[in-house]
Amino acid sequence: MKTKMDVKVLGEKLKTLRLKKGFSQDELAESAGVSLRTVQRFENAETIPRGDTVKRLFQIFGMSPDEVLDWSQTEDKGFLLGMNLSGLIFLVFPLLGVVLPLVLWISRKDKIAGVSELGRKLVNFQLTWTLLYYVGVTIYGWSYKYFMLGGNGDISPSSVEGVVWFRMGMVLTIYVIVSVMIAWNTYRINKELSVKYFPKINFLK
Template identity: 35%
Template sequence: MKNTDLTKKIKELRAKMGLSQGELADITQLNLRTVQRIENGETEPHGDSLKRLANALNVLPNDLIEWTEKEDRGLLVFLNLSALAFIAFPLMGVIVPLTIYMLKKDQVKNINETGKRLLNFQITWCLLIFLSYILFFCLLFLHLDIPVHLNIGAVGAPEVIILGAILYYGVNGFLIIFNAIRSYQGKQVIYQPAIRFLR
């Protein structure tokens, strides 16, 4: 984004609220010179300064700054692909994207929606995998009676659970790559099924 666009946006919002630069500096607890430099296009607010300005002007940081498609798409693709860390350990498919999401959530347009959908899906997926593991070990080591309806031909319940886990991994990997491509194309991601832990 060009500095002139940000300058114009901040000035317009400040004027609409009837605030002087000094009053905006007081509300945001930023130095008056910092506010002046931002409005003159000499510097761009990032991180905490951006959040403070957005809060003072009653807008979201994403509304205050419109990021370019290239920046937006590149980070969103990276965010999606970071979930492939589940291959090393299922919980890593949550931890790695969550870290990226928390670091960039107020800096890139559309990252909030993409991040929440991805994380909701990964958390749901992890729960299903861990429940499958628990069920598998209960059946295997506790020698629990296997209900007849879980048997498929010569394949018993433990085998069905193993095949289910392989299917879970395959679907997860496919959806991550599918949604990374959708993010690159500027489309909204589709992660289903997912429980909405993050709203």
């Protein structure tokens, strides 16, 4: 929900763009298909405009809905840092490493600038490696049952050792990748750079 301050910021941005392009309020209203009174009240922050009205007015100047939305959001680097670091819960419980960032993303995506981009990239990254983790655990379980319970009951120590090392290597590799990427992007957020999570599958667009 937009606050009075959000509406004031949007109104000022609209007025700045309109004057820069040499549009009168009447010309802008006609081009966007809204009333002159709507434009006047919007620029003066006298009312909270509907979402479709905001988009129609700003699209006259080639602004995308996402760019318009960013203007009504607050800056909160601390939240972005905390949200990014929440992915480290993966080291304790992999599935929670997806759920916690997802909840934080949904709760603030329309309120804090940068949350939508970070949330999408972080959750896709966590989903990718959580899936790999559980696929690896499943393969380990099958291998363990095969070598420990299969055949005529004879167990080869080297086979069992190989299975154990497979699990340890898999888990360690995934944990290192997740930890390094989260640490690197925490640094990037702190330096106000864009986040870059890879490799990942873009499950969520």
